Amino acid sequence: ETGVTQTPRHLVMGMTNKKSLKCEQHLGHNAMYWYKQSAKKPLELMFVYNFKEQTENNSVPSRFSPECPNSSHLFLHLHTLQPEDSALYLCASSRMTRVADTQYFGPGTRLTVL
Amino acid sequence: TQLLEQSPQFLSIQEGENLTVYCNSSSVFSSLQWYRQEPGEGPVLLVTVVTGGEVKKLKRLTFQFGDARKDSSLHITAAQPGDTGLYLCAGAIPSGGSNYKLTFGKGTLLTVNP
Numbered sequence A: 001e002t003g004v005t006q007t008p009r010h011l012v013m014g015m016t017n018k019k020s021l022k023c024e025q026h027l028g029h030n031a032m033y034w035y036k037q038s039a040k041k042p043l044e045l046m047f048v049y050n051f052k053e054q055t056e057n058n059s060v061p062s063r064f065s066p067e068c069p070n071s072s073h074l075f076l077h078l079h080t081l082q083p084e085d086s087a088l089y090l091c092a093s094s095r096m097t098r099v100a101d102t103q104y105f106g107p108g109t110r111l112t113v114l
Numbered sequence B: 001t002q003l004l005e006q007s008p009q010f011l012s013i014q015e016g017e018n019l020t021v022y023c024n025s026s027s028v029f030s031s032l033q034w035y036r037q038e039p040g041e042g043p044v045l046l047v048t049v050v051t052g053g054e055v056k057k058l059k060r061l062t063f064q065f066g067d068a069r070k071d072s073s074l075h076i077t078a079a080q081p082g083d084t085g086l087y088l089c090a091g092a093i094p095s096g097g098s099n100y101k102l103t104f105g106k107g108t109l110l111t112v113n114p
Helices: none
Strands: A004-007 A010-013 A018-025 A031-037 A044-050 A053-057 A064-070 A073-079 A087-094 A109-113 B005-007 B010-014 B019-024 B031-037 B044-049 B055-058 B061-065 B071-076 B085-096 B099-104 B108-113
Touching: A004 A087, A010 A018, A018 A031, A018 A087, A031 A073, A044 A064, A044 A073, A044 B099, A053 B085, B005 B085, B010 B019, B019 B108, B031 B071, B044 B055, B044 B061, B071 B085
Parallel strands: A010 A109, B010 B108
Antiparallel strands: A004 A018, A018 A073, A031 A044, A031 A087, A044 A053, A064 A073, A087 A109, B005 B019, B019 B071, B031 B044, B031 B085, B055 B061, B061 B071, B085 B099, B085 B108
């Protein structure tokens, strides 16, 4: 039991839809992350939040909008996505963002954009 | 440009065989982590290596960090079907102040046949 949950596990949406991905961690961590995992590509870091403040935006298109209302919850709001945005979106958390802080991953949301 | 190159990309072996997978870079990392990811799940941390030349053992798995902290290897002895999965290496790089972020390789997909 990783302590990081993600909902929904699967999502199919059209290009004009608006949807949100949710991540919750039960580990008492202060840092949370969004990653994108596409076929034949390395895991790509999208956003980092540390103590609810965004500390990293890895040149992510504005059609992806993160929200971190508290240290336990992280959302990724999606709008007007493209088919190439179809991927596994993984959330992770860690105690902080120091070099020795282990990241714990959730099971991911498999997103398909039609 | 991909910072971390993993090889081989795919590996299919019989139960009981030994194998080694590699993670190489031209960059120096503050630490290097190995994860295993099973279908439908997020990556799970296996080990973190920090010191150049460090060797860590986890049952039948042996991890080594290169002397220059640019590369790493994972050796599995007497592989079992339960070892099947995607093996990811990730290097920690500074991201400002005392903060770090992970950069991942594409992974080695290992299949151990009974």
